[in-house]
Amino acid sequence: MKRSIKITFLIFLSILSFLIGSCERKKRIKDFAIGKVEEIVIAANETVYANVEKELLDALYIQMDLPVKESVFYTIYSPLEKLHIHKRNKNIVFVTNINRNDEYSKIINEFLNSEDIELIKKEKVAFFKVFDGFVEGQNILIIAGTDEESIKESIKKNKEKIQQFFLENSYRSVEMMVYFTGENNRVSSLINKRLGIKIKVPSDFETSFYDKNLNCYAIVGRYPDRFITILKNPDMKNFNYDFMIKTRNRIGKEKYYGDFVDTSFVPLKREEVDFKGYKALYIMGVYSNDKENLGGPFFTYLVNTGKELVYIDGHIFYPGERKYFKLMELKAIVNSMEF
Template structure:
């Protein structure tokens, strides 16, 4: 447990460091909050980003670095999908339709002299320019609600293309996380619970002592002393599923990746069937054709292992994609495995998994 606490402390330091980096160059000061009541709501689909850049540079090395950040393949999905859907425009194309986009990225290099470069460079004050030229490690600043409510804005900059490219390559995850977190927070705010789903949650809380946001339209599939499964089964469209499995925590070895897969398969074989009448249709983790992807994260100030990958039933009748978090609740000394998985054959899963991630982040032990 001491080792686990040490890992938690390190994860917390990393998270705090990332927040500091994001705020480093920002010119907006606390206490100067904008009145956004007169602004229109931000538009666009989840995962969409409008990038304003000199298109000649986008066709070169700088553009390749931008693509590596925003069009990187999402790990763990059953087929390749880019992390974000991007729309690249020049400043002169930045009209009122694009201004209200939910996610905006300005890309600026101060070595350019074209009209597009001059326009982008003009978005910085003289003080900011001086700081950029004096500190080559500064390359991004964030703001929000510039043209619309709920809008997230990122400025990427460098004294020259080479400096910006270097920082993008070294800090790719930081840039991606800014928009990944923003999208998950938006989803968490828009997902509504119904009277029926609140009733389901009361049953779950009474039995398991946990809370998690259960959206309207979900039904309770199974509830046991160590397990909960809720799902949405629409007549048309994706099936969405959430489940929680817990057991007494015994050893740090339970955080080894192979043991997390074993834990997942244990829950699947015990409780989750494609066809309840067919005992060979239990859920298993796909490891033959693709391996799950793991990442150590800080979830609710707890050391957590995130796993993403593909699942299937043992008799190959159905399958899909999942994302899960494994962690220990120190108050109860229980190991929790919480997962969101989807069924949507031959369709994209990126935004579905993002939605599952958003729901998982609402999990709390009572």
């Protein structure tokens, strides 16, 4: 159930200020959510959380091979006395039993109006989505029920929906982060001039290379190292996965010191997708470089515009760190393209 923030947020802030003493702070709250996009704050009464912890943590655990297995999100539990610190985080899940009368439960229950309460009583558990609650770019999921056992079972039943909520809406936060410091209009203009493609290049990206013979342009952002490579090909017969892999290996060899598609760690994901209204092929996997002894994840699109093929590749080098949302940053840039 989507909904907008209403007067209950003001009540929540008032109660929270009274309980925590944050009313003494004179600093103005910033307009944008803070913290890491991969962090999810869990806010709930300690007893409620203890009863649903296993199921909730399982629902919020999403594993990716990039190429080392890593979790997309990590969670932190916020006790009542620390809620004023976390209320501006990008992702929050509130869990509440509407029949509890402790202070923490009362604060969370202030989000719910009479219609919400009736729905919860009828269904035993209900989920509510709140966007840009305390700050812009914030995603809040409220899980409210009549008892912990029902909440626990509903979390298990709706595991995929909970995961999808944070995956989809965290991408919304990523889009905001990518262009937070502005755009590099100079490089955007160069790409448009060379390839006839419009793209919003973030301010921290620069030209990596341009190859006239390959009809290829690449940009790079540091640090960590993030690359986007764009190539145009006029031969429509090349609309296939083999062309994508061969092209990636060729560019990897010539421009990236020997990178190659490596399927020994992670199987190559292949699928047909829609790219902004155009038919496209998509692959995602891992590249390696034996000379440099490095590697990392990549994704590649091959878009059929009806007139030509556009090869778009994004890859990162970020050893020892979480990589999923760095890839999503590249996808946000790629999705700004217009042919």
